[in-house]
Amino acid sequence: RKEVEQDPGPFNVPEGATVAFNCTYSNSASQSFFWYRQDCRKEPKLLMSVYSSGNEDGRFTAQLNRASQYISLLIRDSKLSDSATYLCVVNKANSGYALNFGKGTSLLVTP
Amino acid sequence: ETGVTQSPTHLIKTRGQQVTLRCSSQSGHNTVSWYQQALGQGPQFIFQYYREEENGRGNFPPRFSGLQFPNYSSELNVNALELDDSALYLCASSRRTSPYNEQFFGPGTRLTVL
Numbered sequence: 647r648k649e650v651e652q653d654p655g656p657f658n659v660p661e662g663a664t665v666a667f668n669c670t671y672s673n674s675a676s677q678s679f680f681w682y683r684q685d686c687r688k689e690p691k692l693l694m695s696v697y698s699s700g701n702e703d704g705r706f707t708a709q710l711n712r713a714s715q716y717i718s719l720l721i722r723d724s725k726l727s728d729s730a731t732y733l734c735v736v737n738k739a740n741s742g743y744a745l746n747f748g749k750g751t752s753l754l755v756t757p
Numbered sequence: 758e759t760g761v762t763q764s765p766t767h768l769i770k771t772r773g774q775q776v777t778l779r780c781s782s783q784s785g786h787n788t789v790s791w792y793q794q795a796l797g798q799g800p801q802f803i804f805q806y807y808r809e810e811e812n813g814r815g816n817f818p819p820r821f822s823g824l825q826f827p828n829y830s831s832e833l834n835v836n837a838l839e840l841d842d843s844a845l846y847l848c849a850s851s852r853r854t855s856p857y858n859e860q861f862f863g864p865g866t867r868l869t870v871l
Binding site for chain 1: 788790792797798799800801802805812813815847849851853857858859860861862863864865
């Protein structure tokens, strides 16, 4: 079983739609959780850190459920510029500060 | 604030050769991590450097090695290149004292091994 698993995608949604990405992680000792965004042939960019209480940044809301080892990202009012691959990221438990990435879910927002 | 920079941006090598990739960390950051991203996959952790010492290593063979310098910049060296080493190599910097240890990536070096 992969350490971080994401929805396979791709997600094709119209502008203005709400889209949700889900992610599960296997190691219960993981302590830090993130969503990164990666545009084609570019580096991953930190979108949000995910806190235990859940957090919101504008149109983006992240949730963490430690009991279920589940992380989600909700994007409201999708924009064309939201088209990218979204990577679920968990720190590698018992290996310091290394990050464990999911394979990513591709989002295409269409006019 | 200066972001993470990497050089070169692209590189083409042949099997058996050696390569050195370079990374300058973001100002104020003291930790550098290296990742390999194959096409269609998420980045895979290679190793991390803190205080000029390797501080954690992923599932990569010893022919992948690195250095960190007093100014926190870093190098990734790969010996005896194989075709499967073709990938995007990403460097990320972070501040060890940050409670959440958020990592910020450079633009990457795209390595092609022929």
